[in-house]
Amino acid sequence: MDLTTTYLGMKLPHPMMAGASPLSDEIDMVRQLEDLGSAAIVLRSLFEEQIVSEQAEMMRYQEATDGSSAEAASYFPCADSFVFGPDEYLNHLRRVKEAVRIPVIASLNGSSPGGWLSYGRLMEQGGADALELNIFHMPLDARKSSAEIEREIVAIVHEIKRSVTIPVAVKLSPFFTSFAHLALKLDREGADGLVLFNRFYDVDIDIQELELTRALHLSTSSELLPRLRGIGAIAPLVRASLAVTGGVHTAIDVVKSTMAGAHATQMVSALLQNGPAHLSKVRRDLEDWMEENEWPSLTEMRGNMSVDKIPNPQAYARANYMRMLQTWARA
């Protein structure tokens, strides 16, 4: 049974890996993840705001971006509440690299082009085998068009690709008017991988206290579906490697992701809930399922359910939508 895959130019024994999260904060846990079969490991992110503030430019940055510096600055966590400051992050990266042999992917997280991207080079020098660039942008500014937002995203990728030689994967949100169009642009800009999708942790309203509230709920497999659609839509179009993040909990989730066209599947919630041994279970279940269903390799399966296998995907999606609304019946 051949589970091998190539992700960001790296040959991996199988596609399952721990995604960006606190899972990689402790060296003991990082070693366990390697022992229990994580094919690579993505470190938690270093944030643009941390880097900019470290460079003593926080006030200037705030004024340039939103003009309400004092108030906006108060929304951000204080420097002490980050698990790793910028220097600590680079030290931790070096320690993780020394502790394991699997590829280590460092993560930068931000929303605008700028000097903070120079940390990509430092991460490369710290030994990162690849970078995951999480471009988190919440489009709440009505003056900014979708085209402008996309131009900025492409500019960020352009800038980071100029400063590092290691592969760069771009982690994106699902909310774009024409996601496949943006994915193609990033592919042409040289993104080596696309990671679908960022999760948004929406705020709720406390109607008694008149406050906004927030909570981080871990995912379930139901969150996989928009990722399958996103990967399936771009798999035939792009040269970049594709990874799913969000809703990967079981071997069947890995099979579906691969059929949509993914080269890698990242797990966070499943490992936080079940511990790192869950990785070995998913791998065993995947092998069993492939044997029962007579799939000799993941390569043969990859992309066999992507959008190019449907003659008219637009019509299919519309017809499917109408059929579902018309045929609903009370159970």
Ligand SMILES: Cc1cc2nc3c(=O)[nH]c(=O)nc-3n(C[C@H](O)[C@H](O)[C@H](O)COP(=O)(O)O)c2cc1C
């Ligand atoms: C506690 C926690 C911390 C996370 N930290 C990061 C992070 O630093 N950078 C990042 O890109 N994603 C981060 N994520 C998002 C995960 O990498 C992943 O994309 C998301 O949880 C969806 O995958 P899942 O369904 O397997 O949990 C974090 C998720 C959790 C639950």
